[in-house]
Amino acid sequence: MTEDRQPRPVVRNISDLARLAGVSTGTVSRALAGKSLVNAKTRERIEALAREHGFRPNQMASGLRRQKTGVIGVVIPLGHDSRQQVSDGFFMTLLGHLADELTREGYDLMLRRVVPETDADWLDRFIGSGMIDGVIVIGQSDQYDRIEDVAEGYLPMVVWGNHTEGQRHCVVGTDxxxxxxxxxxxxxxxxxxxxxxxxxxxxxxxxxxxxxxxxxxxxxxxxxxxxxxxxxxxxxxxxxxxxxxxxxxxxxxxxxxxxxxxxxxxxxxxxxxxxxxxxxxxxxxxxxxxxxxxxxxxxxxxxQDIAAGARGLVELLLRRLAGETTESLVLPPELVIRETA
CATH class of the missing domain: 3.40.50.2300 (Response regulator)
Structure with a gap:
């Protein structure tokens, strides 16, 4: 009688390796980069799993740097309000300006609306899909930690949101x-x-x-x-x-x-x-x-100067696609007095 064997897990990207190791994608990224923030035991276990499954350190990031799809991914995470619609006036205004800016730079736009509650790996899977050259995230929602983890090992990403001192991910947004x-x-x-x-x-x-x-x-x-x-x-x-x-x-x-x-x-x-x-x-x-x-x-x-924000998002993303590490851009708000106050 032959013994039943479980199929060997397939490790295609950093997200698969993180699931197998039982840690976050950021921890895997830091471990494979040799960062001291990951304790030695965890780093050794992740490195051993990577070798066992033929996963080369940074293979996802280097693959993405080589590819040229001509497409920029734009993703809207709705962790705080899963019923919010992309037709919301703010989203439509920003998306319109982004489409103009990306078209001017020779890129197409691929839009995704995600509900993180039912798609925990929403960002990892998108950037590892091979369909985009870089990603713009519209809104941090309640996904700050997930975005921070990915930013540790993935350069061509810019986020519309609120800037916090010391954060890793690059943000464009209003004060x-x-x-x-x-x-x-x-x-x-x-x-x-x-x-x-x-x-x-x-x-x-x-x-x-x-x-x-x-x-x-x-x-x-x-x-x-x-x-x-x-x-x-x-x-x-x-x-x-x-x-x-x-x-x-x-x-x-x-x-x-x-x-x-x-x-x-x-x-x-x-x-x-x-x-x-x-x-x-x-x-x-x-x-x-x-x-x-x-x-x-x-x-x-x-x-909020949404048009200037869209220009900033695209400009910073293009610089990051070229391998540059960029600072965040915080735009000044302006009071517009009409009749309700």
């Missing part, structure tokens, strides 16, 4: 904390004293905006700003905003919405509940999307 300060200062200047924040502070960029607004409330001696968790998916946001306003009406006089999309939905609900804006409640959004000029009344907001 979100300063933007939050601008929003709260405007609400206070317009006479608002009891403020709330609409948004999910579990998302890194939103957390920074909320923190900036809290800085201002503390400095001016205002009550702490109340964070009202609000999804960005349209099937949830409207109902959540309706509930927030109904619960807090009469107790607040200022709302800082994490995005213009949420602010526009908020205006609709204020009108439905018979609450005047800016008469009773002042409102400030964030992004300065085209919708901000089209609401009734027009929306006061904090502007």
């Amino acid at each position: 979100n904390r300063l933007g939050g300060r601008l929003a709260a200062e405007r609400l206070a200047a317009a006479g608002a004293r009891r403020l709330v924040f609409l948004g999910d502070t579990g998302a890194i960029e939103f957390a920074a905006r909320f923190a900036g607004a809290q800085d201002v409330a503390a400095r001016l001696g205002l009550p702490p700003i109340i964070a009202l968790p609000t999804h960005l998916s349209p099937d949830r946001a409207s109902a959540e905003i309706a509930g927030h306003i109904a619960q807090h009406a009469g107790q607040i006089d200022g709302i800082f919405a994490a995005t213009d999309t949420l602010a526009a939905l908020c205006l609709t609900e204020l009108r439905r509940q018979g609450i005047a804006a800016p008469g009773t409640i002042k409102l400030v959004g964030f992004d300065d999307l085209p919708i901000a000029r089209q609401t009734v009344p027009p929306l006061t907001t904090v502007r």
